[in-house]
Amino acid sequence: MSAKLAQSVLAVPHSRIRELADIAFGMEDVLRLYFGESNQPTPAFIKRAAARALDAGFTFYTENAGLLSLREALADYYRRMHGVSLDPRREIVVTASGLQALNVALRCVLDPGDEALILTPAWPNGASIVSMSNARPVAIPQPLCGDRYQIDWQALEAAATPRTRLLLYTSPSNPLGWVATPEDQDRLLAFCRAHGLWLVADEVYERLWYETEHPGTPVPSILRKATRDDAAIAIQSFSKSYCMTGWRVGWLVARADLAQKATQLNEFIVSHAASFTQKAAETALAEGEPEIAAMVERLRSNRDYCLDALKRMPRVTVPRPDGAFYLFPKIEGLSDSFEFCRRLLLQTRVGLAPGVAFGAGGEGSIRICYAADREVLEPAMDRLGRFLALYSESEG
Numbered sequence: 204m205s206a207k208l209a210q211s212v213l214a215v216p217h218s219r220i221r222e223l224a225d226i227a228f229g230m231e232d233v234l235r236l237y238f239g240e241s242n243q244p245t246p247a248f249i250k251r252a253a254a255r256a257l258d259a260g261f262t263f264y265t266e267n268a269g270l271l272s273l274r275e276a277l278a279d280y281y282r283r284m285h286g287v288s289l290d291p292r293r294e295i296v297v298t299a300s301g302l303q304a305l306n307v308a309l310r311c312v313l314d315p316g317d318e319a320l321i322l323t324p325a326w327p328n329g330a331s332i333v334s335m336s337n338a339r340p341v342a343i344p345q346p347l348c349g350d351r352y353q354i355d356w357q358a359l360e361a362a363a364t365p366r367t368r369l370l371l372y373t374s375p376s377n378p379l380g381w382v383a384t385p386e387d388q389d390r391l392l393a394f395c396r397a398h399g400l401w402l403v404a405d406e407v408y409e410r411l412w413y414e415t416e417h418p419g420t421p422v423p424s425i426l427r428k429a430t431r432d433d434a435a436i437a438i439q440s441f442s443k444s445y446c447m448t449g450w451r452v453g454w455l456v457a458r459a460d461l462a463q464k465a466t467q468l469n470e471f472i473v474s475h476a477a478s479f480t481q482k483a484a485e486t487a488l489a490e491g492e493p494e495i496a497a498m499v500e501r502l503r504s505n506r507d508y509c510l511d512a513l514k515r516m517p518r519v520t521v522p523r524p525d526g527a528f529y530l531f532p533k534i535e536g537l538s539d540s541f542e543f544c545r546r547l548l549l550q551t552r553v554g555l556a557p558g559v560a561f562g563a564g565g566e567g568s569i570r571i572c573y574a575a576d577r578e579v580l581e582p583a584m585d586r587l588g589r590f591l592a593l594y595s596e597s598e599g
């Protein structure tokens with residue numbers, strides 16, 4: 204008898220985005236638009252804050268919940284951005300990334316055999332964390348009605364069982380760019396209250412919103428609607444708002460009992476986010492607003508440029524996204540988005556993410572991250588257009 208790997212681990216599928224990226228890593232001069240990050244470096248004032256923190260001795264362990272000074276800064280952020288009052292000692296936990304916030308939050312809620320409802324197409328990591336927890340992800344695809352994605356309320360009701368523990372949604376959405384309306388938020392909360400579920404709101408793209416007069420205004424958090432006694436969890440990150448993907452700092456806000464448990468579990472997962480990055484994150488919160496506003500302006504212009512280009516391409520239907528930094532065009536007649544992206548990559552050196560990577564409802568589409576510079580986006584759109592024209596001819 205040889206030792207085996209755990210079933211729950213074997214059940215976790217490979218990321219199809221990574222699979223494509225792995226082909227691209229062996230190639231030169233690829234226009235890489237498959238990952239969710241811009242090619243802008245972290246702003247210099249944040250890097251300098253990290254250097255100062257190292258010099259000042261932030262090289263030791265911190266609390267499992269993160270430095271109290273950062274949690275206080277986050278409480279202040281919620282007061283300023285959302286008019287929400289939080290207890291930094293009981294309701295906020297600093298984590299080593301948004302991903303780790305999601306991981307520890309789901310681990311606090313799921314027992315083996317439980318079910319988790321997930322609005323899809325979605326960033327695949329949520330479903331994989333559910334599988335790693337010996338639980339079952341249940342996809343609820345978001346239908347495209349006209350030019351807006353919706354929530355399929357009937358499908359949600361039909362999917363809730365006595366084993367259902369949570370509902371996970373992402374707003375602004377990766378990959379759809381969809382933003383939950385205030386009515387959506389009310390209904391999601393009501394649904395979770397009625398079924399006794401945790402509502403997990405992935406809000407890591409909250410600052411990337413285009414339907415607002417002032418660039419940088421956040422999408423209203425679910426925490427404005429939920430009371431502090433509601434079973435609500437907000438997942439957050441410094442990655443997208445402050446161009447800090449490689450730093451691995453995030454946080455979660457949750458009902459106090461979950462936040463306390465997540466704090467304790469952190470000890471056994473990563474202990475805490477790196478000390479000096481937490482100090483730099485404090486500076487990002489305090490001084491980052493002008494940079495965010497400028498970034499959102501740049502992203503809005505990139506979005507509009509790519510949208511215009513896509514609308515001129517054959518077979519393409521693409522709703523205008525309200526937030527995040529992705530376009531998710533549907534390609535008429537496309538049944539194998541991975542193969543499409545593989546051929547696009549090999550023939551044109553444009554790297555996009557296949558829609559199939561984002562679960563139910565994703566096949567037939569491709570995801571374009573438009574956070575890159577124009578020097579990258581313009582040739583990428585040009586090559587995609589020419590590839591699609593040829594593809595259209597060959598597919599008839």
Ligand SMILES: Cc1ncc(COP(=O)(O)O)c(C=O)c1O
Nearest residue numbers: 239300301302326377407440442
């Ligand atoms: C929807 C969503 N949630 C969470 C994350 C996690 O970001 P990070 O782990 O870098 O904080 C990402 C990253 O792509 C994402 O797309």
